[in-house]
Amino acid sequence: MFSWSRQRNQSPGGLDLHPRTLLLLLMVVASAQGITPSPKTCRVYPSINGSAIVCHPPAEFPCDLPADTVHLSAEFFNFTHLPDGILQGTPNLQELHLSSNRLENLSAEFLLPVPRLRVLDLTRNALTRLPPRLFRASAALVTLVLKENQLEVLEATWLHGLRDLWYLDLSGNRLRTLPPGLLANCTALHILDLGNNQLETLPPDLLRGPLRLDRLHLEGNRLRALGEDLLWPQPGLGYLFLQNNKLATVAAGAFRGLRQLDMLDLSNNELTGVPKGLWASLGRPGRDMKDGFDISGNPWMCDQNLSDLFRWLVANKDKMFSLNDTRCAGPETSRGQTLLAVAESQGSPEKKSGSRGCRQGLAEHCTPLSK
Numbered sequence: 049m050f051s052w053s054r055q056r057n058q059s060p061g062g063l064d065l066h067p068r069t070l071l072l073l074l075m076v077v078a079s080a081q082g083i084t085p086s087p088k089t090c091r092v093y094p095s096i097n098g099s100a101i102v103c104h105p106p107a108e109f110p111c112d113l114p115a116d117t118v119h120l121s122a123e124f125f126n127f128t129h130l131p132d133g134i135l136q137g138t139p140n141l142q143e144l145h146l147s148s149n150r151l152e153n154l155s156a157e158f159l160l161p162v163p164r165l166r167v168l169d170l171t172r173n174a175l176t177r178l179p180p181r182l183f184r185a186s187a188a189l190v191t192l193v194l195k196e197n198q199l200e201v202l203e204a205t206w207l208h209g210l211r212d213l214w215y216l217d218l219s220g221n222r223l224r225t226l227p228p229g230l231l232a233n234c235t236a237l238h239i240l241d242l243g244n245n246q247l248e249t250l251p252p253d254l255l256r257g258p259l260r261l262d263r264l265h266l267e268g269n270r271l272r273a274l275g276e277d278l279l280w281p282q283p284g285l286g287y288l289f290l291q292n293n294k295l296a297t298v299a300a301g302a303f304r305g306l307r308q309l310d311m312l313d314l315s316n317n318e319l320t321g322v323p324k325g326l327w328a329s330l331g332r333p334g335r336d337m338k339d340g341f342d343i344s345g346n347p348w349m350c351d352q353n354l355s356d357l358f359r360w361l362v363a364n365k366d367k368m369f370s371l372n373d374t375r376c377a378g379p380e381t382s383r384g385q386t387l388l389a390v391a392e393s394q395g396s397p398e399k400k401s402g403s404r405g406c407r408q409g410l411a412e413h414c415t416p417l418s419k
Contacts, residue, residue: 066384071240098140113138121145128152128174135161145195147171154178160185167191171217174198176335189213194243196220204229212236219243219265226250231257243266243289252277262288267313273297276304283307291315291342300325315370316345320377321353327360337367343387344370350390358391 090103090110098118103109105124113120117138127149133376135141141162147169156179160164163185175197183189189210199221207213213234223245230251231237237258247269255261259341263281266272271293279285285307291313300323303309309330341364348354363366365388376382382390 056399069180115140119143119145120162122149124148126150130154130158135159138162139164143167143169145169146173148173150174152176154182156181159183164188169193170197172197176200178203180205181208182206185211186210186300187212190382191215193217194221195403198222200224203225204232207231208233209236209304213317215239217241219245219268221245226254229257230254235259237261237290239263239265241265241270246270248272250278254278255281261285263289265289266293267291267407269293271295272318273299274302275299276301279303280305285309285341287311289313290317291345293317295319298322302326303329306330310336311339312337312341314346315342315373319343319346320349322357324356325358331360331364331367337364340369342369342374344373344375346374348375348387349378350376350382350385350387351379354387354391355394358387358394361388361391365372 064264088107089106090101091102092114093102097169098116099111099114100119101113101117101121103120103122103125109122109125113135116135118140120135120138120141120143127146128151130146130151135144135158139161141417142164144162144165144225145165148171150245151170152175154175157167158179159182165186166188167190168186168189170199171193172195175194176199180203183206187209190212192210192213192215195217199218200223202218202223204227207216207230211233214229214236216234216237216239219241220243223242226242226247228251231240231254234257236413238260240258240261240263243265244267247266248271250266250271252275255264258281262285262289263284264279267289268291270350271290272295273296274290274295276299277296279288279302285306286308287310292315296319297312298314298319303326306329308400312330330341367373368388371386371388374387376385376390
């Protein structure tokens with residue numbers, strides 16, 4: 049059975065609020081009015097914009113939805129397939145949350161009845177692929193979450209038509225490669241999450257579609273190198289997450305043109321050194337790196353080849369995370385010391401005054417000044 053009991057518990061902000069915030073407010077109001085829905089029925093929360101429907105087991109999923117439904121949440125049902133016509137008669141639907149089921153596939157016609165859909169959340173299902181042209185009537189879609197499914201491949205055509213897409217989450221899948229032109233039509237994209245996949249390389253044109261990307265999540269993959277061309281189409285990138293990869297190489301121009309990077313995470317990779325000039329465009333006073341950086345958990349070789357990094361660290365040490373976990377793996381005289389301590393010793397007055405500058409960890413790279 050499905051409860052259609054309607055109460056005057058309207059949210060003043062309607063669905064302009066974050067969906068979870070809206071539902072919480074509606075539930076609080078319902079509770080204050082003494083409304084206690086049966087656990088075997090779905091919950092209906094009317095608002096000024098339409099009805100929000102929330103269904104969790106042991107509730108039975110309804111055969112029909114109200115025509116004014118704008119929010120539908122049907123989670124934890126363990127569906128492998130969705131009921132036929134689940135979205136029929138709900139042309140104003142704006143948010144659809146189907147996380148924590150076991151969906152294996154979707155019909156190519158699934159989204160045709162809901163052209164105003166703005167949010168689609170399919171987190172924690174068993175999708176291995178998407179049907180071609182699934183989003184052909186979804187030009188209004190802003191948020192697409194496919195997190196923690198079983199996607200092994202993507203096709204660029206799957207995202208065609210999503211010109212208003214602002215947030216795309218593909219994290220926690222099994223992706224090894226990405227097709228060229230994947231985001232070519234996603235010009236409005238601000239947040240891209242590809243974290244915790246199995247990516248070993250990235251197509252050079254990956255970021256040439258979005259015009260104003262702000263956050264890029266690539267953590268938890270198997271990337272070994274960061275090239276010259278990946279980031280240059282996104283000069284306004286604010287947050288870059290590359291931790292927990294296998295990065296051993298970062299090209300000297302990898303960060304060129306990044307005018308306002310506020311956070312960089314390169315922790316837990318395989319970096320022993322970085323090329324001179326890598327940091328030249330980062331850490332300018334008052335302009336970027338305001339939210340910090342993390343280069344800990346790498347096997348840094350603290351020799352003269354890190355002099356450029358050392359100078360940059362000293363200038364930006366107030367923005368550094370995990371200082372005590374950012375240590376030298378070699379050479380032997382520096383092993384175990386923090387990078388910042390070694391960096392500061394290189395620029396210390398003792399270093400400049402002669403042989404006394406050959407402090408522990410740097411002796412093999414010092415030459416006393418001539419008298």
